[in-house]
Amino acid sequence: MLNPLLLDYQWFGVLWLEENNQPIIIGYWFSKVKSGITQQAIHAGFSKWTEISDQPTIVTMYQSIRNKQQKQDWENRTRLSIRTIFKSPWKEASSGLYILKSRDKYPLHASAVHKKKFFIWLEHSALCETEEELQAFIKQVNEEHQDELVHKKTALLMK
Known part of the structure; x- marks a missing residue:
């Protein structure tokens, strides 16, 4: 996925909770290597999760984050x-x-x-x-x- 800060395509990882069948994103990271995502999550204080490598789910989470960022980029003067x-x-x-x-x-x-x-x-x-x-x-x-x-x-x- 595109890392918007570095303008480079990198590994993307997202951590979320499900509440009432709705995902609530609690953290996301980019890294040059896949293992860097895990290290960043642990460094942020998260120790347990279930890894999901389902591409459509990950893309949906990424797009949700990007849409919020785009709205913020447009509105913040x-x-x-x-x-x-x-x-x-x-x-x-x-x-x-x-x-x-x-x-x-x-x-x-x-x-x-x-x-x-x-x-x-x-x-x-x-x-x-x-x-x-x-x-x-x-x-x-x-x-x-x-x-x-x-x-x-x-x-x-x-x-």
């Missing part, structure tokens, strides 16, 4: 440090909404950054494994911020 506006490349950039990629190859992190006169905001971020996912992110950003973009164009035309 953060103002960057005030010093950021005085550093390159933001010092030279004009006000506006920018889409940034963490690197040129996939998978990558994409961010929607809004530079205003005195502040820079991280509006949204996403983990993109393909060009299609990146384009979907850009489309979603454009839809979400259409009013701001249209408003800015109107203000420019009125000058």
